[in-house]
Amino acid sequence: MSLSEARLSTDTRPNDLEAYWMPFTPNRAFKKAPRLITRAKDMYYYAADGRAVLDATAGLWCCNAGHGREEIVTAIKRQAEELDYAPAFQFAHPYAFELASRVAALAPGDLDHVFFCNSGSEAVDTALKIALAYHHVRGEGARTRLIGRERGYHGVGFGGISVGGIVANRKLFGTLLAGVDHLPATYNREHQAFSKGEPEWGAHLADELERIIALHDASTIAAVIVEPMAGSTGVLPAPKGYLQRLRAICDKYGILLILDEVITGFGRLGHAFAAERYGVRPDLAVLGKAIANGFPLAVVGGRADLMAGVARTWISSTLATESVALAAAQATLEVFAHEDVCGHLHRMGTRLLHGLHRLHRKHADLVTGVGGIAEMCFLHFASENISRDVARGCAARGLLFKRTAYNFVSLAHDEETIDRTLETLGEVLAKAEEET
Ligand SMILES: Cc1ncc(COP(=O)(O)O)c(C=O)c1O
Numbered sequence: 001m002s003l004s005e006a007r008l009s010t011d012t013r014p015n016d017l018e019a020y021w022m023p024f025t026p027n028r029a030f031k032k033a034p035r036l037i038t039r040a041k042d043m044y045y046y047a048a049d050g051r052a053v054l055d056a057t058a059g060l061w062c063c064n065a066g067h068g069r070e071e072i073v074t075a076i077k078r079q080a081e082e083l084d085y086a087p088a089f090q091f092a093h094p095y096a097f098e099l100a101s102r103v104a105a106l107a108p109g110d111l112d113h114v115f116f117c118n119s120g121s122e123a124v125d126t127a128l129k130i131a132l133a134y135h136h137v138r139g140e141g142a143r144t145r146l147i148g149r150e151r152g153y154h155g156v157g158f159g160g161i162s163v164g165g166i167v168a169n170r171k172l173f174g175t176l177l178a179g180v181d182h183l184p185a186t187y188n189r190e191h192q193a194f195s196k197g198e199p200e201w202g203a204h205l206a207d208e209l210e211r212i213i214a215l216h217d218a219s220t221i222a223a224v225i226v227e228p229m230a231g232s233t234g235v236l237p238a239p240k241g242y243l244q245r246l247r248a249i250c251d252k253y254g255i256l257l258i259l260d261e262v263i264t265g266f267g268r269l270g271h272a273f274a275a276e277r278y279g280v281r282p283d284l285a286v287l288g289k290a291i292a293n294g295f296p297l298a299v300v301g302g303r304a305d306l307m308a309g310v311a312r313t314w315i316s317s318t319l320a321t322e323s324v325a326l327a328a329a330q331a332t333l334e335v336f337a338h339e340d341v342c343g344h345l346h347r348m349g350t351r352l353l354h355g356l357h358r359l360h361r362k363h364a365d366l367v368t369g370v371g372g373i374a375e376m377c378f379l380h381f382a383s384e385n386i387s388r389d390v391a392r393g394c395a396a397r398g399l400l401f402k403r404t405a406y407n408f409v410s411l412a413h414d415e416e417t418i419d420r421t422l423e424t425l426g427e428v429l430a431k432a433e434e435e436t
Helices: 003-008 027-032 070-082 094-106 120-137 158-163 203-216 242-253 274-278 304-310 323-338 341-362 384-396 415-435
Strands: 037-041 044-047 052-055 113-117 145-149 180-183 221-226 256-261 284-287 298-302 367-373 376-381
Touching: 052 415, 070 323, 094 113, 094 298, 094 323, 113 120, 113 304, 120 145, 120 158, 120 221, 120 256, 120 284, 120 298, 120 304, 145 158, 145 203, 158 180, 180 203, 203 221, 203 242, 221 242, 242 256, 242 274, 256 274, 298 304, 341 367, 341 376, 341 415, 376 384, 384 415
Parallel strands: 145 180, 145 221, 221 256, 256 284
Antiparallel strands: 037 044, 044 052, 113 298, 284 298, 367 376
16 A cells, blocks of 8 residues: 555554554454454443443553543643654753653652653663663673563563563573573462462572572672562562562672562552562662553653763663653643542452452362452462463453453542452353353
8 A cells, every 4th residue: 555545544443454463462363353442431441332341450550540531631632732742862841851850759769860761661671771881880890790580571672571581572582681690480379379468488589689699799790670569470479578688688789779660650559669668779760651641651760870870871762751641641640649549559459359369269179379469469270271261251241351460450440340340250250160
């Protein structure tokens, strides 16, 4: 199709699904039975035929304030009319400074400088670069090793997949970054199958960092990066005391601690940030997803002395301070300032978690694990088949969740939608039980 033909086409319904290669999706299966979402409001997605689907994923953890918030829509409309784009380098618009000040004021501890990015993946790679640059500028240029964790997810950039610990995301891409090592995953089914809140077992796994340091020597290690609660390979809260121990070891050896709060930031753990919940001060924090309630923005927050290293490097992207995304973030943070997002997530999440434990008691043959903290929780099933059938059964009944983890309470969740989520799960589990 020529450009002019493409311009003339006014039909917005897709009649050819081939060209778009969907990420993290079995493409052939999807295209045989496409699930197209055309609208969203509050807790619901709507299909093209008007069918409502309860979004129990809070838009993949992006829409903590609920879909289609009036305030956010108004802000982005106004922004698009006023200023669509101003260069991110050598020039700036005032909104970037305003938002940076606001995020810095909110960010945990002394993370009072922020760097804007377009996605969590870009922000992770940027944080790793900042860590390396920081040591280089201080004359400790031998500190080049980065330590991640097995089962960790840090996006799709080369830095992120190198420190991440998901084999499917790594195996086709060669040797990745050199000099990366991994802590062991913190989840252990035997010890943590039915936890409420942070598991009691597992703080000692942080001591593995001592072993890695003994192997490579601290003078070669720049930074450790972990998710305070892993969200892509299940919902795996850090065991009690784990993050504090990691912090202490990093301090002992002059290693930077980067908390990847792409999921956990902005209320998801019942606190503004996981760093607050656990009383752990990161040297750098990566924030994304809910910061702009689904619009493309992510942030690296860092201490002033760390950011000084960046001043000598060139890292940013053209759309880093795209003004509509910044306006969405300002409006989102305004919602957070006026509404008790954290308290709401905690209350609704507690209702959900108690309900999931009840479901386990009723269907103990099928549900072999329940965990997470109130605002993010998971169910484990006895087999992959049961997990798949439950996901399909829920989808058929208009409930959408992420298959690796049931979750997610957003601000738009109320008692009724939590109860509906639990009811639907109960029906599907009862049916699965009949059939096994
Ligand atoms: C902890 C964590 N870090 C980084 C990312 C990457 O963010 P994005 O998908 O916006 O690139 C994700 C995405 O799910 C994430 O969960």
